[in-house]
Amino acid sequence: MSIPPVEDGTLTRLLTDWLPAQRWFSGKGLALTGVRIARREVFLDDPDVLVEHLLVDVLVDGRPQRYQVPIATAAELPGDRRTFPLTPEGASPVVYDGLRDPRGTESLLRHLAGQDEVGGLRFRLVPGATLPEPTRGRLLEGEQSNSSLVFGDDLMVKVFRLVQPGLNPDVELHAALAGRECPAVASLRGWIELDGGDTDGGNTDDAIGPTTLAMAQEFLAGAADGWAMATASVRDLFAEADLLADEVGTDFADESRRLGAAVARVHSDLAAATGSTTRDGAELVTAMRARLDAAVAEVPGLSGFADAARAVFDEVADSGPVPVHRVHGDLHLGQTLRTPDHWIIIDFEGEPSAPLAERRVPDSPARDVAGILRSLDYAAQHTLVGVDDRQLRFRAREWRDRNVDAFCTGYAEVSASDPRETGALLRAYTLDKALYEVVYETRNRPGWVAVPMGAVERILAAG
Numbered sequence: 001m002s003i004p005p006v007e008d009g010t011l012t013r014l015l016t017d018w019l020p021a022q023r024w025f026s027g028k029g030l031a032l033t034g035v036r037i038a039r040r041e042v043f044l045d046d047p048d049v050l051v052e053h054l055l056v057d058v059l060v061d062g063r064p065q066r067y068q069v070p071i072a073t074a075a076e077l078p079g080d081r082r083t084f085p086l087t088p089e090g091a092s093p094v095v096y097d098g099l100r101d102p103r104g105t106e107s108l109l110r111h112l113a114g115q116d117e118v119g120g121l122r123f124r125l126v127p128g129a130t131l132p133e134p135t136r137g138r139l140l141e142g143e144q145s146n147s148s149l150v151f152g153d154d155l156m157v158k159v160f161r162l163v164q165p166g167l168n169p170d171v172e173l174h175a176a177l178a179g180r181e182c183p184a185v186a187s188l189r190g191w192i193e194l195d196g197g198d199t200d201g202g203n204t205d206d207a208i209g210p211t212t213l214a215m216a217q218e219f220l221a222g223a224a225d226g227w228a229m230a231t232a233s234v235r236d237l238f239a240e241a242d243l244l245a246d247e248v249g250t251d252f253a254d255e256s257r258r259l260g261a262a263v264a265r266v267h268s269d270l271a272a273a274t275g276s277t278t279r280d281g282a283e284l285v286t287a288m289r290a291r292l293d294a295a296v297a298e299v300p301g302l303s304g305f306a307d308a309a310r311a312v313f314d315e316v317a318d319s320g321p322v323p324v325h326r327v328h329g330d331l332h333l334g335q336t337l338r339t340p341d342h343w344i345i346i347d348f349e350g351e352p353s354a355p356l357a358e359r360r361v362p363d364s365p366a367r368d369v370a371g372i373l374r375s376l377d378y379a380a381q382h383t384l385v386g387v388d389d390r391q392l393r394f395r396a397r398e399w400r401d402r403n404v405d406a407f408c409t410g411y412a413e414v415s416a417s418d419p420r421e422t423g424a425l426l427r428a429y430t431l432d433k434a435l436y437e438v439v440y441e442t443r444n445r446p447g448w449v450a451v452p453m454g455a456v457e458r459i460l461a462a463g
Ligand SMILES: Nc1ncnc2c1ncn2[C@@H]1O[C@H](COP(=O)(O)OP(=O)(O)O)[C@@H](O)[C@H]1O
Pocket: 140, 142, 143, 144, 145, 146, 147, 148, 156, 158, 186, 217, 218, 219, 220, 221, 223, 225, 334, 335, 337, 346, 347, 349
């Protein structure tokens, strides 16, 4: 006999308590109100489990967000795996995270293989894509803004948690790069989308097209993440007081150079696949100026830098047209993976909380370069917050400058332009990112705010 669904009112109450505790919930610490189930559809009706696909609308600090929340309902929790129940201990039936139910995830893989349609959900494969034999998916447990299931040893399905009507840039740009056979990204295998023009799906505009719900791509088992590699190199340098950066076994400069080359390749392929154009400098800095004003309003410690920062943006505003094309938009070392052969850039989603239309506007590649330069600074400095050791500070700066230089060298080897020669533009993007980081750290990791604050001071002092 099928498991009956929990009724809407009860489920809404359960979701209200459960959502804020999920690591992918983007409104941590902010008021959650207005929880409403916008769409609810049976995905798998088995004798022992009911898996449902939900889209849930919420207000976070009064601002609307829509989350994708698959749930499972069963008489008991499956096995001993962590299931993240919505129901309190001892409840019957139990409701838990649908991405943690083995029958639900295996069924997802089967639908992908069959390119099926389940209600409004459409499963799509890229031509020639290979998938593993039917098997359950296991969730990656890292800090993520989405939820990624790994099937077998070479398929990953990233289920987007915050959804907006339309094509997600992660799928869009992976598809564009596949057309260029770009070696610096994981290959796209397929995606899941929701019918366009489906009022229940929240997309009332046929012109926007289907809404992307998930992306299937090659999983690079055993790849090392760039942030982990860079910070290990810094740790080793700090531990070897007698050695110069290039004498330490985990010296990162060659990797930074290769990473620069990989980012440049992604940029040239994105430009070729999606087209390039120009935008007026004044238009480009509009958002930077607005971010500066908002940052100063939120973090009083920035007010002394405001005039000098405005001057940096003014220089770009007066510089005329700037070449632009689609870029990654949110690049840092945590978005890079080193396989035995090369560097891979992941997560082309852009800033998940920004509107999709904004994320798809062509931008200067300097945005991505600035993202990596800031990340190299973070890797070098983040363990030194509050540490009063001039020698270590010197070594951190030395590591950062050496790696920034190597990254730019690698970039220039592939691109027609050397980031070190893009002066005012790169300075403005780096400052913009550092200001964003001051706000991000103030909200999320106050102990780290000195890292981007130091960068703001340094960038402005160099002017
Ligand atoms: N293609 C891949 N192969 C192997 N691991 C990956 C791949 N893509 C992502 N990962 C791992 O998953 C983590 C989160 O991926 P990411 O795309 O940044 O997700 P999110 O959008 O949820 O932040 C990465 O830090 C990386 O460790």
